[in-house]
Amino acid sequence: MSAGNGTSAEQGVWVAPGRVNLIGEHTDYNDGFVLPFALPHRTSVTARLLPGPARWVVSSSFAAEPVTIGPDDLVPGRVTGWAGYVAGVLWALTDAGFTLPGAELSVGSDVPVGAGLSSSAALECAVLTALCDLAGVDLPVADRPRLAQRAENDYVGVPCGVMDQAASTLCRTGHALFLDCRSLAVEHVPFDLATAGLAMLVVDSRTPHQHVDNEYALRRSTCEQAARQLGVPALRDVDDLDAALRALPDAVTRRRVRHVVTENQRVRDTVDLLRADRLRDIGPLLTASHRSMRDDYEITVAQVDLAVDTALAAGALGARMTGGGFGGCVLALVDADRADAVREAVAGAYADRGFDAPVAFLAEAGAGAHRLR
Incomplete structure (x- = not known):
């Protein structure tokens, strides 16, 4: 994205990582425990506010044409394919009562798709983080995984648990994320591989x-x-x-x-x-x-x-x-x-x-x- 005439509050670049789960598979939707950590592979969203009526123009390095999402598209299942994950986040935010201005969102990623590294959650969480900052949405970071999960469950229609979105949002460098998937209580557990040889x-x-x-x-x-x-x-x-x-x-x-x-x-x-x-x-x-x-x-x-x-x-x-x-x-x-x-x-x-x-x-x-x- 070119610098344009916008202020830093109106544009920027946000990233969210893919993840691997160290241990705890298929426990998340059973209200259990998981232990993921964030990868260096990330999805980026370069975003800027758009003037005029709310609309969201979404482009991607892995799609030929941009997709324009309007307010009428914020109905579960209306937008499909990769852009459905973006529309799902927009829908989940508006359904939660937040008012979102229009924006241009350009997506890039080096998280491998289809490899079980949570490329979809990385996309959702990068978009969510960008929109929260751009729109000044008062959504605590601890509450964001559930909203991103809702986008995937209820808009896209994938019955995933909350682990992927929690990892992509909450992880810290040098730590694994011990997550109680019922309460969303977290503990950042030291996971320093290099020091241990x-x-x-x-x-x-x-x-x-x-x-x-x-x-x-x-x-x-x-x-x-x-x-x-x-x-x-x-x-x-x-x-x-x-x-x-x-x-x-x-x-x-x-x-x-x-x-x-x-x-x-x-x-x-x-x-x-x-x-x-x-x-x-x-x-x-x-x-x-x-x-x-x-x-x-x-x-x-x-x-x-x-x-x-x-x-x-x-x-x-x-x-x-x-x-x-x-x-x-x-x-x-x-x-x-x-x-x-x-x-x-x-x-x-x-x-x-x-x-x-x-x-x-x-x-x-x-x-x-x-x-x-």
């Missing part, structure tokens, strides 16, 4: 992160039905897993519940280790999380299983798929001097199986949404 290798399996045949929604509905059968508000309230499993009528539901309950405990155990400065010791919990996703929640695919198994065989301290499943990325906690060897081992295993070559990068915990300039 460690690295986090993120392997994009190059298998598009797709909720195959609406499997994500099916997992969620199964959990909600199980909670009703068990007489608890959500699966995070299950205290006696063995008794709960005996009370459930079918094997599939029992597997789903076992994953959620044990995954919540793995998050708590990981946080305890990080508080005690025992970062190296979280590896087995990451691996146990993956096995639970593979065997009980049944959301992994051959490429991510191969990446996990190969990373472990090559010396990783722990490895797991991250994200909603059916593709996406794998995390491997490694000694810093082993990162290249693990990366090469996974690439070689993919080549041997005829899979598309994976893309791997090192990730450190970054900052949440903020104004860049």
Whole structure:
């Protein structure tokens, strides 16, 4: 965006990060616990106010033509595709009673789409942060994740939990975000890989992160039905897993519940280790999380299983798929001097199986949404 004649209050650049979830998969919509951290990959929104009647002109580096959104489009489902996430934020803000001036929004991003790194939440949170600053919206930062989640749930129609939006908004550099998805209480837990002589290798399996045949929604509905059968508000309230499993009528539901309950405990155990400065010791919990996703929640695919198994065989301290499943990325906690060897081992295993070559990068915990300039 050119500087134009506007003041700094009328224009600027805002960014929000993608995220990886260190541990705690499919626990968020069960009112459970998660532990994400923000990536260096970010979505940016260059924005300026527009005079005249409210309208929002949205362009993107990954779309051929801009999209103009008017007040009549602020109806759930009216705008589709990538611009629907922008319209969803506009709708959620106006539905919450805020008056928004017109604006021009230009979107760019290096968050990989379809890799399970929460590119949609990064877009929502960058747009939300820009609009709040541009319009002087008095919306506390702690309240923004729920509003961004509502945009995705109720406007776009994706039944995601609140973890992605919370991570993209609230994370701090050098920390993982311990989030209670019921209360939105947060704790910034130290997560300094370099000081511990460690690295986090993120392997994009190059298998598009797709909720195959609406499997994500099916997992969620199964959990909600199980909670009703068990007489608890959500699966995070299950205290006696063995008794709960005996009370459930079918094997599939029992597997789903076992994953959620044990995954919540793995998050708590990981946080305890990080508080005690025992970062190296979280590896087995990451691996146990993956096995639970593979065997009980049944959301992994051959490429991510191969990446996990190969990373472990090559010396990783722990490895797991991250994200909603059916593709996406794998995390491997490694000694810093082993990162290249693990990366090469996974690439070689993919080549041997005829899979598309994976893309791997090192990730450190970054900052949440903020104004860049």
